[in-house]
Amino acid sequence: MTLAMLGEAWRAMGANKMRTILTMLGMVIGVGAVVLMMAIGQGAQYAIGQTISAMGSNLFVLLSGSSQTGGVRTGSGSALTLTVADADAIAELPGVQASAPIHPGSAQVVYGPNNWNTAIIGSTPAYLDARAWPVVSGAAFTASDVRSATRVALIGQTTAQNLFGDEDPVGRTLRIRQSPFTVLGVLGSKGQGMDGRDQDDSLIIPLTTAQRNVFGTQFPGTVRMVMVQAASQEIMPQVEKSMTELLRQRHRLREGQEADFYLRNLTAVADSAAESTRVMSMLLGAIASVSLLVGGIGIMNIMLVSVTERTREIGIRMAIGARERDILLQFLLEAVIISVVGCFIGLLLGIGGAWLTQLLTDTMVIISGSSVLVAFGVAATVGIFFGYYPAQKAARLNPIEALRYP
């Protein structure tokens, strides 16, 4: 019965090929657009998620304040108001997972005939925890290395590639400003940071070594910045508050006096980037869905025309015993076939388009099983929804009036 109906629907569609193809095209474009846009949106979301997790989560950065001497204000970090002791005190606060004082800089690094200018980060083992930065071969330096200011280094992937090529850097000795350093370990790859800089082009050494042997500092025990990681995103506001209070107290700032440090919430920046990506991908999906809706209305339009054209046929079928549901099913099947076949072609087109996008523009695209399922579900629903009214119109016809139709 249903099989015979399918055959009939197929025959009816074949009788008006051009019209069927054009109607189908509406669905093809709609589904193709939805699949492509969802793939691009999900790709962007994934890429931003990667960047964020590479940065480390729930991070604050404390910067030393600016100094003011005779009306000239220098930039942040120029007056070294933050101390290693501050960082240690912050580490004791509830909700703080890691607190790492940092002395950043850059220097020429030499190994054998190769030399390379790279970012040098002087810090403590807590820095690796805060950034969620693993050591992939060798080992990290320890707190005792920091205490005794040993000349050891952890090397980033890009730096390692430029200095050592295919050689294993672990255990080798490189030179930073003439001082020999033993490479203890190689860091995992972090990729591009939020600012676009290659995070793997770096070298991490103990804070004390950086301050005493590499860069030197006028005020021992002070640092330009401290990176702080909160235990979870929910408690970040509390941590921010208690940290500010602690520092004001330690720096003996009176009520109303300007703080001599800056506190930045890095996660907030990342979150807004993630949020805007999410909104963008939703917007893309919504715009694409409109074309799906238009495709559905196209089906309804053509089915209405088809029902009118075939009024007499409907009358004949009723006269020889077709029930209402037989006629309903016949026209509904036609609408559903058009939308499902259109959906299938649109799916292939959307996947092909996504693949081409990735190939030509280097944009990351992700086609998830769920987006394919959603597209198919929507197509079947559109077919039934927009096919039902014309089909019902056909089924409700009065047999004698339908037979008299010219």
Next chain:
Amino acid sequence: MNPEVIRIEGLGKSYQASAGAFPALKAVKLTIRKGEFVAIMGPSGSGKSTFMNILGCLDAPTIGRYEMEGRSVAELDRDELALLRNRTIGFVFQGFNLLPRMTLRDNVALPLIYCGVKKAERQARAETLLVKVGLADKADSLPNQISGGQQQRVAIARALVNRPSLLLADEPTGNLDSHTSLDIMALFETLNHEGITIVLVTHEPDIARHAKRQIHFLDGGIVSDQMTEELTA
């Protein structure tokens, strides 16, 4: 006497026109028994086609009682009426009304789709009927590839494929030349001999003469009801 197939009492049908209700049928009373061959005659506007459509359950009467094989048709819902048209009644139209894009075999088999007969059996029964109307070799042709007379034969085959007990024909020879008309009437006579009850509408006395009983309609009512033997005697 044979059992009653159709029993009609006080049947009336009126259409709503701008000038008020226009009566097409008035108080028609008629009984048709199994095995009869009835011709309904009358000029245009006499109500014979309206009557035929009511007999075929395509249209509903305004008032009156219509019983088909003892069941009151007015009490049937749309699905039951469809079943009646599918199983009990075979309808032949003046304009043949074959579906243009289907082969003759599929056209004849069409009513069987609506009562759930399997494909192989549908095809077999359709071919049997095509043999019976003398068109076995044209099973794969399309309706526009054969003549009007042949199309009407296919329509008759379609009407008979579900073994109805009643065959209704509305001006079956109206679109055919006299020679072909005779062929069709001969076919009806053969079918009637095999026991099928036939009611046909015509306005040609030559055609009506093939029937056993002739009923004349005028202005929505029956004016005469006679056996053909009595008329020719």
